[in-house]
Amino acid sequence: MTDRYTALDLETTGLDPKTDRILEIGAVFVENGREAGSFSRLVNPRREITEKVTELTGITGQMVENCPDISQILPEFLELCGDSPILGHNILFDFRFLKRAALNCGLTFERSGIDTLALCRKFMPAGEKKNLQAACRYFQVETERAHRALDDARAAHRLYQKLALNCGMEDGDAFSPKPLEYKIKREQPASKRQKELLRDLLKYHKITLSAQMDDLSRNEIARITDKIISKYGRIL
Numbered sequence: 184m185t186d187r188y189t190a191l192d193l194e195t196t197g198l199d200p201k202t203d204r205i206l207e208i209g210a211v212f213v214e215n216g217r218e219a220g221s222f223s224r225l226v227n228p229r230r231e232i233t234e235k236v237t238e239l240t241g242i243t244g245q246m247v248e249n250c251p252d253i254s255q256i257l258p259e260f261l262e263l264c265g266d267s268p269i270l271g272h273n274i275l276f277d278f279r280f281l282k283r284a285a286l287n288c289g290l291t292f293e294r295s296g297i298d299t300l301a302l303c304r305k306f307m308p309a310g311e312k313k314n315l316q317a318a319c320r321y322f323q324v325e326t327e328r329a330h331r332a333l334d335d336a337r338a339a340h341r342l343y344q345k346l347a348l349n350c351g352m353e354d355g356d357a358f359s360p361k362p363l364e365y366k367i368k369r370e371q372p373a374s375k376r377q378k379e380l381l382r383d384l385l386k387y388h389k390i391t392l393s394a395q396m397d398d399l400s401r402n403e404i405a406r407i408t409d410k411i412i413s414k415y416g417r418i419l
Contacts, residue, residue, distance in 0.1 A: 184347040184358035186216040188297060189263075190270045190340035192332045193277045194240045196228050200279045202403065204228035205253050206242055208260055209332025211340050212267070218340065222263055223333040225250045230394035240330045252398075254288045257281075261290060268360035270297040272315040272339045278363045286369045287400075295360035299339050299346065305357055306350040318342055322349065370400035377404045384408060388415045 191210040197203030205226050212220040225242065227250045237243050271277050274296040285292035303313040311321055319326045319338055322345045327334040347358050378396055381404055385392055388411065399407070 184343075184351055184355065185268060185297070185360055186213070188213050188268045188270045188360070190336045190343070191274075191277055192271055192335035192339065193280055194236075194242060194330065194332050195280060196230060196232060196236055198276075200283045202406070203280075204230060205280050205284055206232065206236070206240070206247065207332040208256065209334070209336045210260070210264070211333070211336050212263065213270075213340055216344060218337070220263075221333060221337075222260060224256050224260070226256055227252045229398035241328075253284045257284055257288055257290065261285065261292065268295045268297060269363075270299065270339060270343055271336065272298070272303075272318070272342070273300045274298045275363060275365070279365045282365050283367055283370075286367060289369075294363055296363040297343065297358065297360050299342050302343070302346050302350075302357060306346060306353070315339065315342070322346065370402060373399050373401050373404040377401065377408070381408050381411075383418060384411050384415075387418045390415075 189210050189212055191208070193205050194207040195203050195205055206228055207226060208222065208224050210222040211218050212222070225247050227247045229252060232242065232244045232247070269278065275298065278294065278296060282292045299315075299318070300313060303318045307313055307318065307321060311317065315335060315338055316326060316329050319342055322342060324338065324341045324345050326338045329335065351358055381396065384390070390411065392407075396404070
C-alpha cells in the first residue's frame with residue numbers, strides 16, 4: 184500500500200463529464216497514512232441544478248450562485264495535490280471530470296490512482312453491495328454525511344486504510360496506485376453564429392435555457408441546438 188495520497192470526491196450535476204459539471208470538490212491530503220489537511224469548495228456550475236441532484240446532495244442553486252467557477256478553484260486544488268496519487272471510490276469517475284476541467288482551463292492533470300471500489304470488488308463477498316456507504320458499513324468504517332464531497336473523500340481514505348489492514352497480506356499489489364487514462368481534447372468556445380442561432384430558437388419556441396450560454400462549448404451548444412430542432416422544429 185501507499186501512505187501518501189490525496190483522497191478525493193466530487194459532487195457533479197450529472198454523470199457525463201462531456202455534458203455535466205463539477206458542483207463540489209472535497210479532498211483529504213494523506214501523509215504517512217494520516218490526514219494532514221483537507222480541501223472543500225462548492226463550485227458554481229453555470230447551469231441549473233436538478234431536483235434529483237439536490238435531493239441526493241443537499242446542494243441547491245442558491246448555495247452555489249455566488250461561488251467561484253471551476254477555473255478559479257482548480258489551480259489552488261491542483262497545487263495542493265502536488266504529484267501525489269489520487270484515491271477514491273470509483274476514482275476514474277472523478278479523474279475524468281477533473282482532467283476535462285483542467286484541460287479546458289489550460290492546465291494538465293495526469294495521475295496514478297487507487298480505486299477503493301475495485302478493492303471492494305476484489306475482497307468483499309459477491310453478494311454484498313459495494314457502494315461507498317455499504318462498503319464502509321461492511322468494514323465498520325466510520326462515516327459522516329453521504330454524498331457530500333469532503334465527507335465521502337474522508338470515508339474513502341478510512342476505507343482504504345481498513346482494507347489494507349484486513350486484506351493487505353492477501354495481495355499487496357492491489358493496493359498500489361495504477362495509471363489512470365482518459366483521452367480527451369480541449370473544448371472550443373461556441374461561435375457567435377452558434378449563439379445567435381440558439382438564442383433565436385429559444386425565443387421562437389419559448390424555451391428557457393438551463394445553462395449560461397456564454398459558458399457553453401462549441402460541442403455543447405451544437406448538441407442543445409440539434410436537440411431543440413429535433414423536438415420542436417426549425418424556425419419557420
